[in-house]
Amino acid sequence: MDIITSNKVKLIKWLRVDEYILQHVQCRKLITMDEYTKLKNLSNPGTQITELLDLMLQKGQSVCMDFLKLLKEDDVNESSPELKEWITSVNTSSEIKAAPQSADQSSGSSVNITATDGSSIHVPMISGSQISSLSMNMNTNFHKRTDEKPRRSAFSDRELDNQEFLKKNRGELIDNVKTVDRIIDDLNLTEEKAANVRAEKTEQAKMRKVLEYTNSKKAAQLLVDALWKHAGDVMEDLTTA
Incomplete structure (x- = not known):
C-alpha cells in the first residue's frame, strides 16, 4: 500500500494515457461492475486514475499487491516506458x-x-x-x-468473455445499438469493410455487419470497448440484467 501512496502522482501520470487500464483491472476482478461503471463515467483521465488508486488503497494490502502484479504484465505497461521501467524494480x-x-x-x-x-x-x-x-x-x-468463488485469470479470459458476450447478446445488440457509425471509427476495420458497414441502410444491418467482421479476440475487445464508449446505456442494460 505504501508504494502506491508514495508513487501516486507518478502512477496517475503514467496510467492516465492507458485507455484500457479499467478493463484490465475489472477483468482481474479487482473492482466490481458498479465501481467500473462509476470510474468509466469520469470524463477526466487524471481524476479517473486518482479514484482508481484510492479504491485500490481502500481495498487493502492484498488488492494493492494484485494491482501491482497486474502492472507488471507487458500488455498493461506497454503504453508507458517509464511505468514499465519502474514496475520491474518493484518487489511484489x-x-x-x-x-x-x-x-x-x-x-x-x-x-x-x-x-x-x-x-x-x-x-x-x-x-x-x-x-x-x-x-x-x-x-x-x-x-x-x-462461500469462495474461483478467481478468473486476467487477459486471456477477458478476451474469451468478450467473444462470448457478443455471441450471447447478438440479437439485443443488433436491435438496440443506434450509434454504429461512431463505433466503427474506433475499430481497426479496413477502409473496404468500414465502407461496407456504412453502406447498409439501417442501424440493425450495420450492427449485423460489424458483428460479422468481429472474428478475432482483439476485434472483440475493441468492439466491446467501443460499445461501452458509444452505447453505454445498452451495455449497462445487458451487463446488469
Whole structure:
C-alpha cells in the first residue's frame, strides 16, 4: 500500500494515457461492475486514475499487491516506458522482512504463525534477524469453504468473455445499438469493410455487419470497448440484467 501512496502522482501520470487500464483491472476482478461503471463515467483521465488508486488503497494490502502484479504484465505497461521501467524494480513477492533490532534488544526473534479454517500457509522469508523460535499452529480439520468463488485469470479470459458476450447478446445488440457509425471509427476495420458497414441502410444491418467482421479476440475487445464508449446505456442494460 505504501508504494502506491508514495508513487501516486507518478502512477496517475503514467496510467492516465492507458485507455484500457479499467478493463484490465475489472477483468482481474479487482473492482466490481458498479465501481467500473462509476470510474468509466469520469470524463477526466487524471481524476479517473486518482479514484482508481484510492479504491485500490481502500481495498487493502492484498488488492494493492494484485494491482501491482497486474502492472507488471507487458500488455498493461506497454503504453508507458517509464511505468514499465519502474514496475520491474518493484518487489511484489510475499517476502517478509523482519525489522532490524536495536542493540539493547535480544538477539533472537520469535515468530508465531497460525492458520485456521482451511487457510494456506506460505512459509515467509525472514531476513535481517536471528530466529530463536518458530511455531506454526494449524488446524488440520480442513473444511471446504462454500462461500469462495474461483478467481478468473486476467487477459486471456477477458478476451474469451468478450467473444462470448457478443455471441450471447447478438440479437439485443443488433436491435438496440443506434450509434454504429461512431463505433466503427474506433475499430481497426479496413477502409473496404468500414465502407461496407456504412453502406447498409439501417442501424440493425450495420450492427449485423460489424458483428460479422468481429472474428478475432482483439476485434472483440475493441468492439466491446467501443460499445461501452458509444452505447453505454445498452451495455449497462445487458451487463446488469
